[in-house]
Amino acid sequence: MSKKNVLFSGFTLFSLFFGAGNLIFPPFLGMESGNVFVAAIVGFILTGVFLPLLTIISVALSDNGLLSMGQRVHPVFGYAFAIIIYMSIGAFYGIPRASNVAYELGFMQVFSVEGKLPLFLFSLIFFGLTYLLSVNPKKVIDYVGQLLTPALLIVLAILFVRAFLTFTYTDVSPAEKFQSTPFIKGFFEGFFTMDAVAALAFGIVIINGLKDKGATDQKDLVRGTVYSGLIASAGLAIVYVSLGWIGRVLPHDQSLENGAEILVMASHQLFGFGGNVLFGTIVILACLTTCVGLINACARFFNEIFPKISYKGFTLIFVVVGMIFSNLGLALILQIAVPLLIFIYPISIVLVVLSLFQHFFGERKKMYVYAITVVTLFAFYDVLNTFNIGIDLLNSILSYLPLYEHGLGWTLPSLLAAAIGYVMHRKS
Incomplete structure (x- = not known):
């Protein structure tokens, strides 16, 4: 198993984790934590990065991933819980949420549109592209790890470098909830990324990807998956600290309600209207890679459980279901999920x-x-x-x-x- 394959597998895993939620939580934590930012972001990284890494390791050490983990309780529980996990983070929540966030925080930052028709057209293009990237399971790591992730990292780097050169650090008192125990508060904020659950599915994506690249020995698969997890975790930690720092030092004289508003303002201050395009590109790329990973994981799992339907068949099913749910609107999706x-x-x-x-x-x-x-x-x-x-x-x-x-x-x-x-x- 080559180091190149492991590196791109790590890039792929980073992109699968780095969805819109991961983009908007750290800046808001940075703004609210103020002078206790370091303690808060360390707590956030423990649960937002280290806990998903432990999950990846746990999946790698299990013969059949989530399914075999659940079957240690009972065979029926193993199948039932695995199906609930994949449907929850996939068709019912993760996939349509990724499309909706890409539309509302990405596309609408650049184009002023209203009504349901633009959402339908956007989701048609978004899921069409997702299908093309997901339909060949052996190419997922190639597409995501070698193409989409470098593009995402380049765009993020442009934002981070410009912010570090422009914004200056000033003393800011922390919000009330961060004043007493900032580390503990950051620790619990990291749970909101939900990546510890997503890692149960993404770990299998990486294992299957390494198998497709020729890895057959169980020790090599475990080692490659763990190294991929470490690469992804290092990338996530760096990006979280950078996003949090932007929220910490962003000059503003108006109330900001969430991390998306912080990044929109930061992008606009740094690049003008081009900042809207930059931020929209980041969001769409982040959501697209997450969506590809979720569809790949769900299609592979259900193909193993119900082999009469091919992987491509399940890919099409999840793409269509995801598109239908996307057009219900983000509020309803969250209410269900x-x-x-x-x-x-x-x-x-x-x-x-x-x-x-x-x-x-x-x-x-x-x-x-x-x-x-x-x-x-x-x-x-x-x-x-x-x-x-x-x-x-x-x-x-x-x-x-x-x-x-x-x-x-x-x-x-x-x-x-x-x-x-x-x-x-x-x-x-």
């Missing part, structure tokens, strides 16, 4: 941690069963709370759990359940 993401995120994290744990201490089935049962109950109840149908008394009791106010009340109970399951399995 948020409960799904709230449900799958904690289960995914626990599954990844247990998968890594077993490589040091051995596999214990009860450890998986107990921990996943507990975290699933917590995740299901969190979904109920999003619909305001939780139980007040139970919420009051659960509020005593550590990290509950951050939506991580499941952490300690799941850890205890895993420990009990580990001990019980050893005794039996």
